[in-house]
């Protein structure tokens with residue numbers, strides 16, 4: 001498979017890059033950060049797609065987090081919605097598959113059951129609205145496409161100095177510096193390891209999954225508090241973690257209950273493991289996070 005990866009230096013892009021490089025099914029990988037290909041530029045996207053002539057374009061470029069999208073809605077729309085339009089249209093021209101990574105934030109989180117891929121989307125803030133628009137653009141631009149929704153990603157640090165490290169790294173860093181934490185316990189989601197998501201995307205492409213929307217998350221659900229507590233316990237980091245309510249913490253409204261569910265084709269396996277097993281794998285693979293490697297007072 002020949003792959004063009006966009007947004008390659010973000011949290012997910014960095015891991016898709018490393019995972020694809022190590023995957024023998026990927027015969028050629030061109031990884032483009034924002035400086036290489038700005039997804040808001042129709043010309044830049046088209047040029048890159050025509051130059052590389054990939055079998056698939058994995059678009060992990062995004063504007064996030066949600067508060068920033070609320071503050072800069074035009075930029076959010078350009079990156080999260082128009083970008084996928086240019087990618088999808090360029091892919092259609094050469095019969096490549098555009099892969100758009102979307103989010104549980106397309107749902108309002110008002111229910112109590114996990115959302116299936118055909119669940120009714122009703123985003124409650126700019127980030128979710130622009131991501132849902134990006135999904136539609138992807139579907140409209142090309143007959144062949146994959147939309148993979150995921151949630152609450154944890155994984156190795158991004159290459160880009162501007163992209164944020166994942167939540168697990170940030171709480172571990174704060175706890176190891178002796179800080180106490182306040183973490184929301186009323187937002188329930190599907191924590192997912194970036195490496196498992198990256199592998200899933202490559203599996204879907206390799207097995208020529210039918211065009212459609214897939215929920216690509218590790219198994220099980222957790223509140224952010226539970227994820228934080230589990231990570232710190234696994235790392236042996238003693239820290240006081242106070243559970244707080246979502247509305248005390250952020251400005252953009254968060255959907256409260258957005259676990260994702262759904263079936264994946266047979267060739268997709270690793271992401272079916274529980275998030276706790278994926279977290280263990282992450283914390284073992286990246287020993288810099290472990291207590292014994294840290295200068296903990």
Ligand SMILES: NC(=O)c1ccc[n+]([C@@H]2O[C@H](COP(=O)([O-])OP(=O)(O)OC[C@H]3O[C@@H](n4cnc5c(N)ncnc54)[C@H](OP(=O)(O)O)[C@@H]3O)[C@@H](O)[C@H]2O)c1
Pocket residue numbers: 006007008009010011012013033034035037038039040059060061062063064079101102103104131149150151152153154158160161162163164
């Ligand atoms: N993180 C999560 O928990 C989560 C959960 C569900 C879904 N997702 C989805 O997963 C995807 C990847 O998220 P992430 O966490 O990896 O985000 P991220 O770390 O913020 O990475 C996004 C990357 O996109 C790049 N970018 C921004 N504007 C661009 C533009 N105009 N052209 C090209 N690249 C641009 C950024 O470049 P700079 O670094 O140079 O700014 C950054 O490297 C997104 O689609 C997101 O919606 C994420």
